[in-house]
Amino acid sequence: NAGVTQTPKFRVLKTGQSMTLLCAQDMNHEYMYWYRQDPGMGLRLIHYSVGEGTTAKGEVPDGYNVSRLKKQNFLLGLESAAPSQTSVYFCASTGGDGNYEQYFGPGTRLTVT
Amino acid sequence: AQSVAQPEDQVNVAEGNPLTVKCTYSVSGNPYLFWYVQYPNRGLQFLLKYITGDNLVKGSYGFEAEFNKSQTSFHLKKPSALVSDSALYFCAVRHYGNNRLAFGKGNQVVVIP
Numbered sequence: 001n002a003g004v005t006q007t008p009k010f011r012v013l014k015t016g017q018s019m020t021l022l023c024a025q026d027m028n029h030e031y032m033y034w035y036r037q038d039p040g041m042g043l044r045l046i047h048y049s050v051g052e053g054t055t056a057k058g059e060v061p062d063g064y065n066v067s068r069l070k071k072q073n074f075l076l077g078l079e080s081a082a083p084s085q086t087s088v089y090f091c092a093s094t095g096g097d098g099n100y101e102q103y104f105g106p107g108t109r110l111t112v113t
Numbered sequence: 114a115q116s117v118a119q120p121e122d123q124v125n126v127a128e129g130n131p132l133t134v135k136c137t138y139s140v141s142g143n144p145y146l147f148w149y150v151q152y153p154n155r156g157l158q159f160l161l162k163y164i165t166g167d168n169l170v171k172g173s174y175g176f177e178a179e180f181n182k183s184q185t186s187f188h189l190k191k192p193s194a195l196v197s198d199s200a201l202y203f204c205a206v207r208h209y210g211n212n213r214l215a216f217g218k219g220n221q222v223v224v225i226p
Contacts, residue, residue, distance in 0.1 A: 042203065107154075
């Protein structure tokens with residue numbers, strides 16, 4: 001099992017550009033999450049999904065959109081990137097089977113100039 | 114609302130000495146608590162969890178954590194620290210009634226040879 005994978009690993013965008021981050025999991029998990037990690041702020045939840053075709057807002061959803069068209073994939077989109085979105089983005093998943101621990105991808109480091 | 118506090122930004126410990134990383138929590142309902150570790154440029158890795166049962170929970174890499182309901186704490190411990198334990202440690206608590214986690218800000222652990 002590859003677990004949770006994220007594409008790309010690094011990206012540099014200019015202000016106003018758009019991009020999509022891809023998260024894939026091969027554990028048949030129902031729940032998937034997108035977080036951002038900033039120094040001194042821990043992990044903050046951007047959006048999450050409780051199953052295929054569903055999405056919901058987390059703590060810091062503004063400026064981001066998500067889609068979960070397939071159970072194994074969870075996409076995070078930035079329509080018009082801003083320097084404040086410079087961060088490390090992590091995807092995670094969990095099975096919802098009573099274990100509750102989340103499994104994390106390796107992260108995407110995004111810089112917006 | 115569910116939350117965790119990690120009061121220390123950084124913990125310095127000499128190799129071979131006991132290591133303690135502190136976490137206190139605030140929850141509605143029974144607490145489901147987690148510890149994760151993040152090595153440089155990596156995603157978060159699950160260490161251990163408390164859901165129910167014995168207050169002393171054993172996890173990966175020789176770590177353990179003690180759940181204390183009266184003090185609302187879930188401190189992470191290791192009897193003898195290794196240089197390779199130097200990393201960022203996150204405490205997390207499950208949101209009541211769903212599969213979201215609230216993370217603390219993280220503790221940088223530095224083990225000095």
